[in-house]
Structures are given as structure tokens and as C-alpha cells.
Amino acid sequence: MSDKEFPAPVKYLDDRLGIGKIGRKNLRKVFPDHWSFMLGEIALYSFIILLLTGTFLTFWFKPSMAEVEYQGSYSLLKGLHMSEAYASTLDISFDVRGGLLMRQIHHWAAVLFIAAMMVHLLRIFFTGAFRKPRELNWVIGFTMLFLGIIEGFIGYGLPDDLLSGTGLRITQGMIQASPVIGTYMNFFIFGGEFPGDDMVPRFFIVHVLLIPGIILLLVSVHLFLVVYHKHTQYAGPGRTNNNVVGYPLWPVYTAKAGGFFFVVFGITALMGALMQINPVWLYGPYNPAEVTAGSQPDWYMGWLEGSVRIMPGFESHFWGITLSWNLIIPALLIPPAFVTLVALYPFIEAWITGDKREHHLLDRPRNMPTRTGIGVAFMTFYGLLWIGGGNDLIATHFGVSLNNVTWFLRFAVFLGPVLAFWVTRRIAISLQRADNDRLLHGLETGVIVRSPEGAYSEKHTPVGGYEAYTLTARDRLLPLDIGPETDDNGVRAPRRALNKLRAKLSGFYFADAVQKPTREELEEAQAHGHDADEIHELTETETYREVTSDRS
Amino acid sequence: MSEKRLSLSPARFLSARRRHRSAGLVVLLFGLLAVGSAYAAFAPDNAVADNSAQSQQIEEGKKLFAVGCSSCHGLNAEGGGNGEGKMAGPSLIGVGAAAVDFQVGTGRMPAMQTGAQVPRKTPAYTQAEIEALAAYVASLAPGPAVPAQESYDISKATDEQVTRGGELFRTNCTACHNFAGRGGALPNGKYAPSLMNVDPKHIYEAMLTGPQQMPVFSDQVMQPEDKRDIIAYLHALQEQKDPGGFGLGRLGPVSEGLWGWLVGIGVLVCVAVWIGAKGVKAKGAKASE
Numbered sequence: 017m018s019d020k021e022f023p024a025p026v027k028y029l030d031d032r033l034g035i036g037k038i039g040r041k042n043l044r045k046v047f048p049d050h051w052s053f054m055l056g057e058i059a060l061y062s063f064i065i066l067l068l069t070g071t072f073l074t075f076w077f078k079p080s081m082a083e084v085e086y087q088g089s090y091s092l093l094k095g096l097h098m099s100e101a102y103a104s105t106l107d108i109s110f111d112v113r114g115g116l117l118m119r120q121i122h123h124w125a126a127v128l129f130i131a132a133m134m135v136h137l138l139r140i141f142f143t144g145a146f147r148k149p150r151e152l153n154w155v156i157g158f159t160m161l162f163l164g165i166i167e168g169f170i171g172y173g174l175p176d177d178l179l180s181g182t183g184l185r186i187t188q189g190m191i192q193a194s195p196v197i198g199t200y201m202n203f204f205i206f207g208g209e210f211p212g213d214d215m216v217p218r219f220f221i222v223h224v225l226l227i228p229g230i231i232l233l234l235v236s237v238h239l240f241l242v243v244y245h246k247h248t249q250y251a252g253p254g255r256t257n258n259n260v261v262g263y264p265l266w267p268v269y270t271a272k273a274g275g276f277f278f279v280v281f282g283i284t285a286l287m288g289a290l291m292q293i294n295p296v297w298l299y300g301p302y303n304p305a306e307v308t309a310g311s312q313p314d315w316y317m318g319w320l321e322g323s324v325r326i327m328p329g330f331e332s333h334f335w336g337i338t339l340s341w342n343l344i345i346p347a348l349l350i351p352p353a354f355v356t357l358v359a360l361y362p363f364i365e366a367w368i369t370g371d372k373r374e375h376h377l378l379d380r381p382r383n384m385p386t387r388t389g390i391g392v393a394f395m396t397f398y399g400l401l402w403i404g405g406g407n408d409l410i411a412t413h414f415g416v417s418l419n420n421v422t423w424f425l426r427f428a429v430f431l432g433p434v435l436a437f438w439v440t441r442r443i444a445i446s447l448q449r450a451d452n453d454r455l456l457h458g459l460e461t462g463v464i465v466r467s468p469e470g471a472y473s474e475k476h477t478p479v480g481g482y483e484a485y486t487l488t489a490r491d492r493l494l495p496l497d498i499g500p501e502t503d504d505n506g507v508r509a510p511r512r513a514l515n516k517l518r519a520k521l522s523g524f525y526f527a528d529a530v531q532k533p534t535r536e537e538l539e540e541a542q543a544h545g546h547d548a549d550e551i552h553e554l555t556e557t558e559t560y561r562e563v564t565s566d567r568s
Numbered sequence: 569m570s571e572k573r574l575s576l577s578p579a580r581f582l583s584a585r586r587r588h589r590s591a592g593l594v595v596l597l598f599g600l601l602a603v604g605s606a607y608a609a610f611a612p613d614n615a616v617a618d619n620s621a622q623s624q625q626i627e628e629g630k631k632l633f634a635v636g637c638s639s640c641h642g643l644n645a646e647g648g649g650n651g652e653g654k655m656a657g658p659s660l661i662g663v664g665a666a667a668v669d670f671q672v673g674t675g676r677m678p679a680m681q682t683g684a685q686v687p688r689k690t691p692a693y694t695q696a697e698i699e700a701l702a703a704y705v706a707s708l709a710p711g712p713a714v715p716a717q718e719s720y721d722i723s724k725a726t727d728e729q730v731t732r733g734g735e736l737f738r739t740n741c742t743a744c745h746n747f748a749g750r751g752g753a754l755p756n757g758k759y760a761p762s763l764m765n766v767d768p769k770h771i772y773e774a775m776l777t778g779p780q781q782m783p784v785f786s787d788q789v790m791q792p793e794d795k796r797d798i799i800a801y802l803h804a805l806q807e808q809k810d811p812g813g814f815g816l817g818r819l820g821p822v823s824e825g826l827w828g829w830l831v832g833i834g835v836l837v838c839v840a841v842w843i844g845a846k847g848v849k850a851k852g853a854k855a856s857e
Contacts, residue, residue, distance in 0.1 A: 051837075051844025058836050091727050092734055092804055109811070120812055127828035128836070135833060178738065178747065179820065272843055279839050287832060292812030293824050298805070299747050300738045308742035308820075309752025309760065315825025406822040408753035417684065417757035 046565040047269055048249035048262035052139045057273060058132035060235065061280040062125045069122040070224065076112050078104040079220030081176065081213045090297050098176075098301035101216045105175040105296055121288030126168045128284060130316045133161045141361070141391050144379035145248045148372065151362040153241045158359045160234050165316045167227040170219045172294075172314050179294075181302025182311045185210065186324070193343035211304065246567055250378050251489035253482050257376050260565045312405060322404025323350055326425045358394065368521045370496040376567060382451070383490050385444035386525045392440040393433035400429045441528075448530035451487050454479050455533055456541040478542065488538075493529045496522035622703065629704025632697055636678050645708055656682075663777065664711020665702035670773035672698045674766070676780075684757030685780055712776050712786075719792045720768040725800035733797030740785070741798065748818035749802050754781055764806055768799045 022030055030036035047053070080100040086093050088103070089110045108115035137157065140146050146154040169187075173180045188210045192198040207214030246260050255261045263269060287293075299308065313321055323346035330341035357364075365387065366372070381388040403410060404425045411418040458476035466472055479487070498515040502508050509515070533541070585591060634643065640657030642648040647659030660668075671677040675689035693701065702714060725733075738747070744760035746752045751762040758781050763771065775795050778784030785795070816823045 049844060051841040054840040054844060055837070058833075058840070092730060092801065092808070094727055095731055096735065116812055124828065124832065127825065128832045131829055131833045132836070135837070178742075276840070276843055279843075280836060283832065283835055283839075287828075290813040291824075291827060291831070292810045292815050294821075295810070295812060295815075295818070298818065300734065303738070306738045306742065308738070308747040309744055310746045310750075310820040310822070312821045314821050315828065318822070318825065409819060409822050411753040411757070412751060412759050415757075417755075418753045419756050 042243070043264065043266035045243065045265045046260045046262045047247050047265065048255075048260060050250060052143075053247065054273075054276060055132060055139050056136040057276055058280055059129055059136055060239075061277045062129035062132055062284065063231065063235065064277075065125040065281055065284055066122060066129060067228065069118050069125065070228075072118045073108060073115075073122060074224060076104060076108045076115065077101070077174070077220075079174070079217045081211075081216050093297065093300065096301060099216065101174060101176040102296070102301045105177070109297060117285075117288055120291075120293050121284055123293045124287040124291070125284050126171060127293075127315065128280075130161070130164050130168055133157070133164055134316075137161060138391070138395070142379075142381040142388060143248070143250075144375065144384060144387065146362040147375040148366065149245055149374055150241070150248075151366070153238060153245070154362050155359060156234050156238050156241070160231055160238065162355065163227050163231055163234075167223060167231070168314055169317055170223045170227070173219055174216060174223060175294075175296045176216055176302050177296040178299040178302050178306055178308060179296075179311060180299075181211065181304070182307055183313050183317075184215065185304065186321075190324075190343050190347040193340045194348055195337075195339060195344070211302070246376070246565075248376050248378050250380075251486050253485045254564060255377065255489075257374070258567050260376075260567060262565075310408065315402075318405035319398050319401035320347065320351055320405075322401035322407070322425070323347065325407055326401075326404040326422050326429070328426070354394075354397070365525075368496070368518060368525055370518070370522065377489065379490070382444040382447040384493075385441045385448070385529060386527075388444050389437040389441035393437040396436035397429060397433045400425055400432050404429075445528055445530055452530060452533055455484060455487055456537060484538075488532050490532060492531050493526045495519065495526045625700050625703045626707045628697075629700035629702070629707075632693070632701050633704055636692075637701070640679075645705060650682075660705050660708070662709040662711045663705060665706040665714045666712040666773045667777040667779065668702040668705045669698060669714045670770050670777060670779055672701060673773075674770050685759060688761060712773075715769065715772050715776065715792075717769075720772040720796055720799055722768060722796060722800040722803055725797065729793075729797045730800045730804050733794075733799070733801030736790075736794055737798050737801050740790070744782075746819070748805055750818050763802055768803070771799050771802065772796075 021027070022036055026036065078100045082100045083097050084100050084103050086096050086098055086103050086106065088094070088106050090106055093106065105119075108119055110116070140154065140157070169183070173184045188202060188206065191201050191205065194201060202210065205218075206212050207218070247262070249255050249260060249262065252261075300306070312318065324343065327342050327346040330345075332339045332341065379387075381391075404422070407418060407421045407425070410416070410421050458478040461475045461477055463475040464472055465475055478484075496519055498519045499509060501512070633641075633645065637645070637657070637660075638648075640648050640650075641660050642657070645660040648656045650656035668677075672693055673691055673695075675691040676686045678692060679686045680689070691698070705711075706713065737749075741749075744752055744754065745763055746760075749763035752760050754760060760781070772795050774782060775785040775790060775798075776787070787795075810818075816827055
């Protein structure tokens with residue numbers, strides 16, 4: 017193929033830009049195939065939709081807090097005084113052709129963008145795809161999620177409607193609750209007293225230029241690193257830590273990913289066309305004297321809202337200074353702690369396990385019971401706070417008392433994650449045992465055989481070679497060995513206390529882990545099971561051809 | 569009796585006898601007679617007037633009250649205990665006809681069971697019976713009357729008035745009832761009910777009397793035309809079709825987030841699974857060589 021002459025237009029570009037070589041190499045790039053590898057794509061495509069629809073919206077949106085009298089076609093607000101930002105949002109919704117559709121697609125895409133990033137993050141977490149050499153890419157991805165949430169929240173604040181104004185007011189309260197710097201920060205961000213006149217123009221430029229720019233840069237680095245590291249893959253026959261088995265970018269993934277882009281765009285457009293989102297005209301213009309029941313932020317801020325909602329109203333006073341623990345703890349301590357833990361998890365796990373090897377084969381979640389347990393515990397914590405953010409709607413829609421919901425959550429946020437951790441871990445361990453059982457004893461056929469002596473037994477068939485390979489393609493997990501207390505010369509090892517803690521954590525991490533069967537165990541089981549006639553049927557009906565590519 | 573005595577003129581007679589020792593008694597008797605006659609002359613007249621429409625209605629209301637309400641509110645609407653030292657029903661003396669019309673007209677009263685809050689349900693009484701009950705309770709002590717029909721008549725409300733009603737609604741009502749009048753939660757299982765499909769009269773009466781958790785917005789605090797404008801705005805909201813598609817309950821970002829996850833991410837993940845499950849057809853694989 018390399019000798020083949022390029023078509024004329026490609027040759028023209030190749031002669032000038034040298035794209036032929038780059039293209040030839042990268043178009044043949046192999047990616048493994050699995051549905052869970054497409055979750056990040058949803059985020060990428062939603063981001064592209066956001067850029068496109070957002071650009072459309074900037075043509076009509078006026079980022080100004082100047083007071084105007086509304087004279088547009090929405091009669092229920094006609095004649096009211098409001099900011100230009102809000103009035104222009106109403107104009108986009110009611111007087112610009114296609115404006116409401118674009119607004120709604122933009123907002124749904126934002127909802128999907130962050131949701132997809134989070135689902136993608138969970139996939140990476142539970143399969144251990146964040147391990148060396150991909151720790152930094154995890155941090156980049158996490159930064160994008162964090163920036164995406166801020167970007168979304170600022171976008172929610174731009175129309176200057178009653179709901180978003182209330183949201184910003186709460187944020188302002190959180191900022192003011194920070195000891196010492198609170199008031200300065202508040203004046204710095206809002207350019208004076210809240211709400212002031214600077215808020216919308218400032219947030220606008222952060223929303224349309226600064227954060228999208230940074231995200232765009234990070235997306236490029238993120239994807240470059242995916243190409244550079246080559247994609248991880250699930251274990252299976254022919255798949256090792258040193259190769260990539262899958263299809264080439266051209267034409268298979270060009271078609272698959274390109275098609276998926278249109279599916280994402282189509283579904284987002286359908287949602288924008290059929291499901292009303294952020295009806296700012298119902299909220300009315302922002303007025304600090306007004307508030308509405310059901311004042312909630314978009315879903316990704318819901319856990320923060322919940323953390324504030326379920327916090328008891330503690331407050332202390334020292335020398336004329338008020339410390340609002342009811343905001344400091346739920347808004348200024350817990351979220352950063354949670355976020356930092358998630359962002360640094362790859363490094364924490366690597367330190368505990370002492371694992372310095374490169375990993376390109378993904379873990380099945382059950383094979384890392386402790387990590388899976390931690391992940392579910394985090395999800396439980398997040399989910400409970402999320403419920404707290406909607407406690408009023410839970411109360412009205414399920415006919416329970418608001419206070420009971422809140423009190424339940426006050427205890428559940430501490431007990432729930434612990435319970436979730438243990439339950440998940442035990443389930444994972446049980447699934448590992450079931451896997452070992454499959455390997456050593458085969459599958460139950462449901463056929464009962466009576467021997468000449470009259471004994472009854474059920475026939476088992478061994479699992480196929482493919483499955484056996486897949487099930488055993490994992491490491492034996494052993495807790496970190498930190499060596500003896502003193503070396504041969506009786507010199508105490510350095511940093512002993514820290515290492516002891518590390519060994520303890522490592523012991524906890526791998527406690528009760530079920531190891532895969534040894535070669536002897538497998539051979540013995542096979543010898544034992546061979547008398548049963550094997551129903552050994554490999555379902556090799558796949559008509560495609562996979563490509564194996566070397567990782568080096 | 570002598571001639572002389574008989575010939576006395578009445579004036580001379582009174583004058584001559586005015587110092588008689590029984591004169592005081594006679595005057596007193598006359599006075600009593602006059603008062604008694606006056607009473608006899610006027611009081612029965614009133615009784616006759618009452619006996620017509622109104623008193624009959626009150627009588628009827630009193631009977632209905634005794635059957636349907638008195639077990640909680642007391643035989644004379646003075647309020648009643650539940651036998652365990654707790655109040656079963658508050659005193660209704662002075663609550664006025666508007667409160668009765670609202671509570672019974674929206675089906676809240678008679679209550680089915682005690683609880684955090686009495687819910688709205690199908691009314692148990694006819695309009696005539698409700699009026700009788702209201703007349704009875706109103707007869708106990710003065711209180712807000714059922715508003716006249718023109719005070720909540722929104723058919724002639726102008727756009728300007730509706731907009732004004734919206735501003736008043738957002739200032740006074742949305743904090744509990746939600747921006748679209750869909751209701752919201754209050755502490756301890758109480759709630760601000762949805763304002764959708766509520767009779768304008770009942771909304772007016774609720775503002776006037778402040779039922780259950782709601783504060784009173786008397787006509788001094790909130791002028792009758794303010795109330796009418798709020799009702800007009802609510803009516804306009806209710807009639808308005810959602811321009812953006814399905815309204816998702818007009819509950820705000822919580823329902824949007826739920827739909828975004830269930831429909832959006834849900835469908836997209838299904839599509840991803842579908843694309844992932846589709847291997848590459850032999851034809852496609854050949855083309856890639």
C-alpha cells in the first residue's frame with residue numbers, strides 16, 4: 017500500500033503538509049472494541065454540540081445587566097423591568113427563529129456532557145484503566161469534569177432569571193462563609209455587592225471563552241495521550257499486556273464513531289425539540305426579594321445542594337466573627353475533600369498496592385473487590401447527597417415528611433457508604449468464587465447420571481478454552497511486603513511507621529481476595545473431569561477479522 | 569264617687585293626684601307597659617323577617633354542622649378535644665363564611681383522618697349545604713364573608729394586570745407554591761398544595777382566610793385587585809401550553825436531571841451497547857485491507 021500513489025488531492029496536500037505519512041500511520045491505528053469504550057465519546061460529541069449551539073446563542077444573547085423594559089412577544093412578562101441578559105434570553109426563546117430549540121439543545125447537551133463524563137469516569141475507575149501509565153490522563157479527565165461542572169453552573173447563571181439568580185445567591189453565601197477571605201472573594205468575584213452589574217458580563221466571557229478554551233486544550237491532550245498510550249483492552253484470548261487487538265481507525269472506527277456522533281446529535285436534538293428544559297419565562301426575572309419553591313441547581317450541582325440542605329444549622333461566634341459551620345462544612349470542606357480523593361485515587365492506590373508495573377489489560381470489577389467497594393461507597397455517598405438536593409420533591413412526591421428525609425440522610429451519608437462498601441466487596445468476592453468454580457468444576461449441564469452402583473451425579477462440562485483463558489488472565493494479588501524490621505546488619509529500615517501503615521492498608525486492600533486457581537489445581541480438575549463427555553462447542557461465528565498490533 | 573271628683577278634667581286629676589303615695593308605682597307600671605308594648609310591637613317583627621330565608625338557612629346549617637362537624641369542632645363550634653387532651657378541631661367562632669366555603673368547597677372538610685395536613689378531595693356537600701354551613705358559622709361571630717363574584721372575575725383582566733399579578737405571585741406565593749403554582753414541601757409532612765385547577769373563588773378565599781399553613785393576606789394587606797391579578801396570572805399559567813415540548817411537570821431542574829439521565833444517558837448507553845455488539849461485517853473488514 018505504501019508504494020501506491022495517493023489520489024490527486026491527497027497528493028497535493030501530502031506534498032505540502034506531509035500528511036500522507038502521518039495519516040497512513042494513524043489511520044491504521046488499532047483500537048479495541050467494546051461498548052464501554054464509547055462512553056467518553058458521548059462526552060466529546062456533546063461538547064461539540066455545545067460549541068455549535070453555544071455559538072448560535074451568542075449571536076443574540078446580550079451579556080448585560082442594564083435594566084430594560086420587556087416588550088417582546090411573551091405576554092405574561094410584557095412591560096416588566098429586567099436585565100438585558102434576561103430580556104435577550106426571552107427574545108431567543110420567543111422571537112428568534114429556532115432560538116428556543118437551540119437553547120434547549122444547548123442545555124440538554126450540557127446535562128449529557130457532564131453525565132457522560134461521569135459515566136466515563138466510572139468505567140475508567142471500575143476497570144482500573146487509570147493505572148500506570150495513565151494516571152496523568154485520569155487527572156486531566158477529572159479536571160475536565162470539574163471545569164465542565166463550573167462551566168455548566170456559570171451557564172445556568174447567565175440568563176439572570178429568578179432560579180439562576182437564587183443559585184448564584186447561594187454560591188455567594190458559600191463564598192462569604194469562607195473565613196477571613198470570604199468578603200474579599202465576594203467583592204472580587206461580583207465586583208461589589210451582590211448582585212451588582214458585573215456578574216453577567218464577567219461570567220459570560222468565562223463561559224464562552226476561558227473555560228471552553230481550556231477544556232478544548234485538555235480534550236486534545238487527553239485524546240493525544242489515548243493515542244500515545246494506546247487503548248486499554250479487556251482480557252481475552254490473544255490479548256496481552258503487550259498488544260492491542262481491535263480494528264483500525266479507518267474505516268471501522270471512522271464509521272462507528274462517526275455514526276455514533278450523529279446518533280448523539282440526533283438524540284440531543286430530539287430531547288431539545290420534545291422536552292422542555294429551563295423554562296426561564298416561568299421563573300421570571302431575578303429579583304433578590306423573590307424566591308421559588310423547588311429552587312435547585314442543575315443535576316451536577318445537586319450533591320452540593322444536598323450537602324448544604326442536610327447540614328444542621330451550626331454557627332459559632334468568636335470576637336465578633338461568625339463562623340457558619342452550616343456552610344463551611346458542607347460547601348467548603350466536604351466537596352473539596354471528596355473531589356481531591358477522587359482526583360488522587362490512582363496515586364493512592366498505587367502507593368498502597370506498591371504496584372509500579374504498566375497495565376494495559378483492564379480489570380474486571382469483581383477481581384478488585386476493595387476498589388470496586390470503594391467506588392460503590394463513593395457513588396452511594398454522592399447519591400445520598402444528590403437525594404438531599406431534591407429532598408423537597410422527594411417529600412411531596414412520595415408523601416413523606418421533609419424532616420424525616422433530612423434526618424434519614426444525616427445518618428445515611430455516614431452509614432450508607434460503609435454498608436455499600438462491605439456489601440459490594442462481598443458480592444465481588446462471591447463472584448470470584450463462582451468464577452473459580454466454573455474453572456475447576458465446569459458448567460452444570462442439568463443432566464443427572466446414575467452410575468451402575470446406583471449413585472446419582474450431575475454431569476459438568478468444562479468451560480471452553482476461550483472462557484478459561486479470559487477468566488485466568490489476571491494477576492495473583494498479594495499484599496505489599498515491606499521486608500523485615502532490620503536488615504542483616506541490624507540497621508532499622510527507614511520510614512518504618514509509614515511503611516507499616518502502608519502494609520496495613522495493603523493487607524486491607526487484598527484481604528479475602530480470591531486468587532485464581534494454580535496450574536496444578538486446574539490440571540487436577542481437568543484430569544478429574546475428563547470422564548464426562550465434553551460438549552465443547554466454540555461459537556466461532558464471527559466473520560470479522562481482528563488486527564493485533566504490537567504495543568511497543 | 570262624688571260629682572266633684574268625676575267632674576275633674578284629666579289634667580286636674582293627674583295634677584291633684586301626683587303626690588298620691590301610689591303615684592310612683594302607677595308611673596312605673598305605665599313605663600313597663602310602654603316598654604312591653606314597644607317590645608311586643610317591634611320584636612316579633614324582627615323574628616318574622618329572620619324566619620324567612622336567612623334564619624332557615626342558619627337553622628339548616630346548624631343541623632348539618634351538628635351531624636358533620638361537631639364531633640371535632642364542638643356542638644357550638646367552640647372547638648373540641650379528641651379526648652386525649654389534644655385539639656381535634658379548632659374553634660370556628662369568627663372564622664367567617666369565606667373559611668367555611670373554602671374548606672368545605674375544596675373537600676378538605678370534613679377531614680377523613682388526622683394527619684400533617686388535610687388534603688383536597690371531592691367535596692362532600694352540595695353548594696346549597698355549603699352555603700348553609702357558612703351562614704351558620706358566620707352567624708356565630710363576624711368574619712370574612714364569601715367574596716362577591718366580581719372580585720375574582722378574571723375574564724376582563726388586561727395583559728398589564730396579568731403581568732402585575734405575576735410579579736405579586738413571585739413576590740408572595742412562589743416561595744411555597746413553586747414558580748408554576750405546582751406546590752412544594754413544608755416541614756413535617758406539610759405542604760403547599762398545587763394551585764392548578766383550583767376555582768378562582770377558592771384561591772381568593774384561601775388568601776383571605778389563610779387555611780392550614782398559609783398566612784392570611786387580608787384585604788388590607790393585599791388589595792382585592794391584587795388578589796384578582798394573581799388569580800388571573802395563575803389562570804394564564806395554567807392555560808399556557810409549554811412552548812418547549814413536554815413540561816416535565818414544571819418542577820425545575822430536578823425533573824430535568826432525572827429525564828436527562830434516564831432518557832438521555834439511558835438511550836445513548838443502549839446505542840453504545842448496540843454499536844459495540846455489532847461486529848464488523850466481513851465486507852467492511854475486506855474494505856479496510
